[in-house]
Amino acid sequence: MTPLPPEFSDWFANRGWSIHPHQKEMLDRAQDPSLLLIAPTGGGKTLSGFLPSLIELADGAHEGLHTLYVSPLKALASDIKRNLRTPVEEMDLPIRIEDRTGDTSYTQKRRQRADPPHILLTTPESLALLTSYEDAPKIFKGLQRVIVDEIHALEESKRGDQLMLALGRLQTLAPNLRRVGLSATVEDPKAIAHSLACHPEPCDILYADPGPDPDIQMLTTEEHPPWAGGGAAYAIPAVLEEVKKHKTTLIFHNTRAQAELFFHNLWLANTDDLPIGIHHGALDRSQREKVEAAMVSGDLRAIVCTGSLDLGIDWGDVDLVIQIGAPKNVKRLVQRIGRANHRYNAPSKALMVPANRFEVVECLAALDAVKEHDLDGDPKGPGPRDVLCQHILIAACVGPFSADALYQEVTSVGAYSALTRAEFDDCLEFCATGGYALRAYDKWKRLLEKDGHWQLRDPRAARNIRMNIGTIQDTDTLKVKFKNAYKPIGEIEEGFAATLTPGDTFLIGGQIVRYDGMRELTVQVTRDAAKKPKIATFMGTKFATSTQLQHRILRKLQTGNWSNYPQHTTDWLTLQTRHSQLPEADRILVESFAHDARPHTVFYGFAGRNAMQTLGLLLTQRMEEQGLGPLGFVATDYATMIWSVSPVTDPAPLFEPQGLRDGLDTWLSGNAVMKKTFRASATIAGLIERNSPQARKTGRQATFSSDILYDTLHKYDPNHLMMQITREEAMRGLVDFGRIEEMLDRTQGRVDHIALSRVSPLAAPLLLEVGRVAVHGEGREQLMEKEAAALMEASGLNQIDTSPSKPRWRVGF
């Protein structure tokens, strides 16, 4: 038992607070080597992490860094700094608290290395950078505690793996280091504890009172949801009514495009001029900060947002959360609902708004899951080796290291505890020589072994390695600016920008803008008075619906189960039964019809967006072999639609499992998903450098696509480490073949093919889906030839005879 020192109990009493049971328990177990706290939002989670540090530091005896706080968001680090200052100042504690993120000034950063504060607040990337400096051993030698906030969010990505490797390093520098993790409610706390622990030491889990169950419902509207689309415009009046009834409402969307559209429509209908803001990751930082500040001060009644507000501490007085569109994932839905939990121990209030009739079913399925506390999630695989390669390079930046010691350290990290020495050596070899079968770089090795220690051949290389630290993939985005404006409004993906022609209008930051052209890699726009943008969307993150939720949806779709459904949904499902049939969990439904004079085929696989995308790639390949001339496909969470020159007449053989697996082996290796994955992993592992705007600007001829590297490795060194990593990553990430196997397993070759005269009620939404993928096969080749011929014809160039116009003479050589 650690009694609360009098000054602390007085402080609590003065504020009229009493210490929460989990805060007390965290204090009692402050000496545990590792400890994980699972607590809902608003439960004083952060203070429970810091309380032991504040007490240990209260006597002013500790010199140098005592506690390191790591959070996934820069904003969170600066927020915590503000919040921690209150107790520190009010109790007059001799504690210095500073943050260190990508935004911290150069001089401040240098000073922090020479004279670290007692408590340093940072992000995984800034920490990794800090551990790469020669003076890292000095900075961290007195470190006592590390607090990892929102660990559940870090756990879902490679940022978590990088952080845990950095903690392994810190443990070597400061053997008495104690670790604390703070997490929201998750489906598998043990998995997070395993990651956090210094292997093989244990990490116990504490559970705070989860509070009462949320009050969650589907929003009932006068108007019916449309057949298709993701805008949920029909629900605008009802949503506005709810906003009026509450203090602050968060309106969550799954994509930026949907958030933009909804915000635009909401604004047009906002006759009462309620203060409403928009917040998403593609908006400029200063714009986002403005909205955040307005929210904290209670100036906004509603914020239309995306996952960008999934994390963060108390955002003002949020008393209602509205989820627009299908939730896709129950765990994230529950965490979002928790945002409306400003008062601890009051139920969070949430409403779900399906954007179309199909999503009604998904919302109903998610409601059941929330009520049954049935969270979803996929087990995490072993620690990714591209992150390990970066970690080895970071280690080399510090100075010479012993491979044995580094291997020991790496295997103390949960995710890498099963890493074999051979696997480690492969990564080391990759960092040192490139690891190619053709040993071409003996002269230009990156790392050299001298007297049993590895070091950089050229110490100046450390600078480049440091510049490439991190695992976040910045997609190639371009800033969007008004003409003559200094500050950008936001950014769009380069791929989207490439599709724009001057005069096109699109939505960004809640306003309609007209594309004027490109200038020095910024997109120049002007305000446009149009009511509707010409280009409906730009890409944002798209999640795949979880396996568990898909199963619930398939069960929900079955007839006889529709008693509590809205009438319009029942009508729609009935219509589908009349025209075609409903998909079943143990069969694959295939519908064929002509649309715009082209044969279309829809495959209802219910395997989640990524797997359905892969299925699209595999099926179009098989159709190519059969000479059907597939031209393109589009995938959603529940179906893949393919259009082609010739119609599909017998789909069952397409699903023959061995054929699909072979197709994956031979053909997938050459496709765009693998190349995209390769680029991400090769950047993390340090094979290629981040595509900086500067490089893009100056080196257009000199730089070449990483696709070429992939193709070359694939042909000349197919078993190279990077190819192994790419394959592993793709299989569990974008390719998601596991879920295709799951689909094949539950359907066992039972395929129902229905030929229709026109699109079915269930297939209609697919015709409006964005994210169409073109297939570059024989069909496309024919179209390109036609286009080229038509262009030549139209220009009259094919009439021009390039006859000799110059005198001819002959010169030998």
Place this chain on the structure above:
Amino acid sequence: MNTHHVFEFNGATFWALAEGALWWPSQKLLCVSDLHLGKSDRIARRSGRMLPPYETEATLDRLGNLVSRLAPSTIICLGDSFDDLDAALGLSEEHKARITTLQAGRTWIWVEGNHDPGPIDIGGDHKAEVMVEGLTFRHIAAPYANAEVSGHYHPKCRLQTGSSRPAFLINDSRIVLPAFGTYTGGLRASDSALKTLMGPNATAILTGKKALAVPMAATT
């Protein structure tokens, strides 16, 4: 097999091969530009990054295929054949031997480029530029040249229906070749440098599975 585009230039017939090389049937002359052999070696030497060291192999493989198919009597490498002069020196014995084999029984001309501005210790003739039947072969297009074949810019372009591909650019007075080397990027044909050079009536010939001719102005 219609994998090349046939066109008339300066009174002679040429083929723009889908592989990105120029073939002059009556002269049995094959011209390739911007091979950039030894690029991965140069990158490792200069930046410490170790890219897959197979691009010289891959480029020679593709060149070898063309040579055995067409049996040219003359081969012109139109500059930037080596990523720099050290890269030429650093070529492995095996690759040097392969080049010697390719050179056997035919005229082989290395035109100098900005990356390889000087004689190289490998067989073949070395020239700043060369003339054949009134046609000037040089690395970088000269501003007011006529009847000229050049490289250097690595032009590429795309159609609405496809992805970006290396391309030949052709007008009345010049031909600009795409880069043949494996590790080569490209400059969009819509770039102002190429637009100015080629004028409004140029034709682009996209390489890839088939050579596709389109008005250059219609590409992006």
